[in-house]
Amino acid sequence: MRRLTLLFTLTLFLVTGSVSADDPLFPWNRTPDQQQDSGMLKRIDDWLAYGDPDRLADPNSTASRFRNNLRMTVDIAGRGIVPTRAGNSGSGSVAFIGLDVHKVFSDDHGDYATMIAQPYVTKLNSIKGPHFFESNNDWELVNRIMNINFTRIFDERMNVKVGHFEVPYGLEQPLNTNGTLRDMASPRNLGVKADWGVTLNGQLTNYEYEFGVSRGTGNEFFDTEDPYVVAGRIGTKHDENLILGVSVFKGSVWNPGALGGYKAGLADASGVTGNSIERERYGLDIQYNFERPVSFIGEFNWGKDFDRDVFNSLMEFDFYNPSKSTMWFTQWNYYSEKYTPAMGGWEAAIDGSLGWRWTPNNNWALSVMYVQEVSAKHPGGADKRLGSKFIAQLRYRF
Amino acid sequence: MKRILLIKLTALLIAGSIAESVQAQAYCALRDPVRQIGELYPGHSYVSHVGVVTTDSRKEVSNRLPFTLHFNELGSHTLYAVSKEGTKVGYVHVRPEITRWGIMEITWSLDADLRVQDFAFQRCRNRRRAILEDEDFKKQLRGKSFEELLSLINQDGTSLTGDGIKVNSLDGEFAASVIRCALKTIVVTDIVWEKQVQAARVVPKNTKLQAVTKVYTPSVQTALERMFIGDNKDIDRESVKAFRVVDGSKKKDS
Structure with missing residues (x-):
């Protein structure tokens, strides 16, 4: 309630200020002459891209140093979801607004660090979100990626990254799916997609690698129950058409949802307490770019949740037009775990999806995806009905 | 009123597509x-x-x-x-x-x-x-x-x-x-x-470089021989390239 009051007060302040000001902020409060070439978005965009020319005139000013080699973009997206299960359908939506900032720090000797900051206000509307949301209608400031990569401690062969980064494991590490409908296996396979910590990363002559130690709590940093993650991936270089990678993951991940999934496979879960799940994974990933704009990607993961064997995999075909403004993809996920014989032994959840993304220019992206479950896990013969969902997302960056 | 606001916002977003x-x-x-x-x-x-x-x-x-x-x-x-x-x-x-x-x-x-x-x-x-x-x-x-x-x-x-x-x-x-x-x-x-x-830039803008096809002309060869380096084997003359700088802003003689 306090958040809503704050939001309302800020909005009121902005609107009344705009109406009474000599140079109103919103274009619809201006005369036609004032409106010409002075749209609010145009002005914001000019400021994001170029800054204040008067302040930038002095190369030694703070503004000038901050602006040098800076990319700063406002990213707005709305996502609508229609899930269906056992003949019942519902609807929900998610709204995102955030800043996407990329800054290269340089001095007379060259570049020495790269900063990425992506704070996004994310609002759920009648939908279940990740564990850091308190309810189905909560909003949170989500730190997607927020780190500094120090690139001159050694050379391109070893950099040190500090902050909130994508856990270096599997296809997510080279592909980055933040903010897109299309996702890789990391959220379900690991239970954590991005985490706070430090990595060593670099590019060798024929290989690329990243190994990290992180908190194991995802979006927020806290030490309750001492969670941690140690993860790493080494892969062949990303500019070839066949890219192979191997990954390793060991940790105690603070994720009540993932732990709940584990407990569902136990005949007696009373001995499992807390919110962290012990996980171990070994992964193999592959990307293959065919001669025409078609790609295949796959990820295969073996490991354990506590002492339970797990095998998870993902396979996907991507089809592009030559300019890559349109992309079709079909993705198949296979998540399995070995329950005790009394609970049914190996059980698998399988789902398939068909998606389409259209990027008519650098500002807009429209994505739609249909996901159909084709098999569910039935630990102990539990009744589980198959479901599907249709998701659409409109994204605007400026 | 809401509809007008919505139309204006949509127009703004479309106009904003010029963000570069x-x-x-x-x-x-x-x-x-x-x-x-x-x-x-x-x-x-x-x-x-x-x-x-x-x-x-x-x-x-x-x-x-x-x-x-x-x-x-x-x-x-x-x-x-x-x-x-x-x-x-x-x-x-x-x-x-x-x-x-x-x-x-x-x-x-x-x-x-x-x-x-x-x-x-x-x-x-x-x-x-x-x-x-x-x-x-x-x-x-x-x-x-x-x-x-x-x-x-x-x-x-x-x-x-x-x-x-x-x-x-x-x-x-x-x-x-x-x-x-x-x-x-x-x-x-x-x-x-x-x-x-x-x-x-080493070569000023608006100037054109023209490759010189024959670097060791008879006059260059004669000059080198006068300096007793006409047959110097330490120089790989095949790899020597020369360019003529042409000022693109000057008109050609008619």
């Missing part, structure tokens, strides 16, 4: 070509210069070339200025090119006068990429200026002309797309990063 600095992909997906810079310029340092390729830049490119930039070539891009012991020796820039094999991305290395030094594919689906990565092809592009490259392709840049470049006939379209990408890289670098490039 943005890129469609999130910035966490950006990858600096650090390995390729290290391979193209071993032992050198580099500094990034982020510049915005705008619709005006696109128009200017179309004034200088018979083809121009695709929309996804607009936005913020980086020019890497490479230095050795404080002296700028060249640039590295990555530019995409749309081909029938999908988007091809090439990391270009240019010298201080924006002549091609080398290149490496950052993304290329064509199975014959190894042929164009071979030294036999690369040496035909090295040292070429904008004008020399332009003379190697036809009017719309889709095929090679004459005997300027020797490649298998199967690779003509592929080679033309590489040259097209080189031309756009040179022009975009010259337009967007004019300030950074201008200061480091």
Whole structure:
């Protein structure tokens, strides 16, 4: 309630200020002459891209140093979801607004660090979100990626990254799916997609690698129950058409949802307490770019949740037009775990999806995806009905 | 009233599509070509210069070339200025090119006068990429200026002309797309990063370099013999190249 009051007060302040000001902020409060070439978005965009020319005139000013080699973009997206299960359908939506900032720090000797900051206000509307949301209608400031990569401690062969980064494991590490409908296996396979910590990363002559130690709590940093993650991936270089990678993951991940999934496979879960799940994974990933704009990607993961064997995999075909403004993809996920014989032994959840993304220019992206479950896990013969969902997302960056 | 507000917001968002600095992909997906810079310029340092390729830049490119930039070539891009012991020796820039094999991305290395030094594919689906990565092809592009490259392709840049470049006939379209990408890289670098490039030029802008086909003319040979180095075997004279600097701003004598 306090958040809503704050939001309302800020909005009121902005609107009344705009109406009474000599140079109103919103274009619809201006005369036609004032409106010409002075749209609010145009002005914001000019400021994001170029800054204040008067302040930038002095190369030694703070503004000038901050602006040098800076990319700063406002990213707005709305996502609508229609899930269906056992003949019942519902609807929900998610709204995102955030800043996407990329800054290269340089001095007379060259570049020495790269900063990425992506704070996004994310609002759920009648939908279940990740564990850091308190309810189905909560909003949170989500730190997607927020780190500094120090690139001159050694050379391109070893950099040190500090902050909130994508856990270096599997296809997510080279592909980055933040903010897109299309996702890789990391959220379900690991239970954590991005985490706070430090990595060593670099590019060798024929290989690329990243190994990290992180908190194991995802979006927020806290030490309750001492969670941690140690993860790493080494892969062949990303500019070839066949890219192979191997990954390793060991940790105690603070994720009540993932732990709940584990407990569902136990005949007696009373001995499992807390919110962290012990996980171990070994992964193999592959990307293959065919001669025409078609790609295949796959990820295969073996490991354990506590002492339970797990095998998870993902396979996907991507089809592009030559300019890559349109992309079709079909993705198949296979998540399995070995329950005790009394609970049914190996059980698998399988789902398939068909998606389409259209990027008519650098500002807009429209994505739609249909996901159909084709098999569910039935630990102990539990009744589980198959479901599907249709998701659409409109994204605007400026 | 709500409907009017909605219409205005929609119009604003559409008008906002002219925003030029943005890129469609999130910035966490950006990858600096650090390995390729290290391979193209071993032992050198580099500094990034982020510049915005705008619709005006696109128009200017179309004034200088018979083809121009695709929309996804607009936005913020980086020019890497490479230095050795404080002296700028060249640039590295990555530019995409749309081909029938999908988007091809090439990391270009240019010298201080924006002549091609080398290149490496950052993304290329064509199975014959190894042929164009071979030294036999690369040496035909090295040292070429904008004008020399332009003379190697036809009017719309889709095929090679004459005997300027020797490649298998199967690779003509592929080679033309590489040259097209080189031309756009040179022009975009010259337009967007004019300030950074201008200061480091060895040959002034608007001058043209013409290769001198015969370096050791009889008069040069006579002069060398007078200095008793006419037959000096320590000099590999086959590798010596000479260029004539032609001031493009001066009119030719009638």
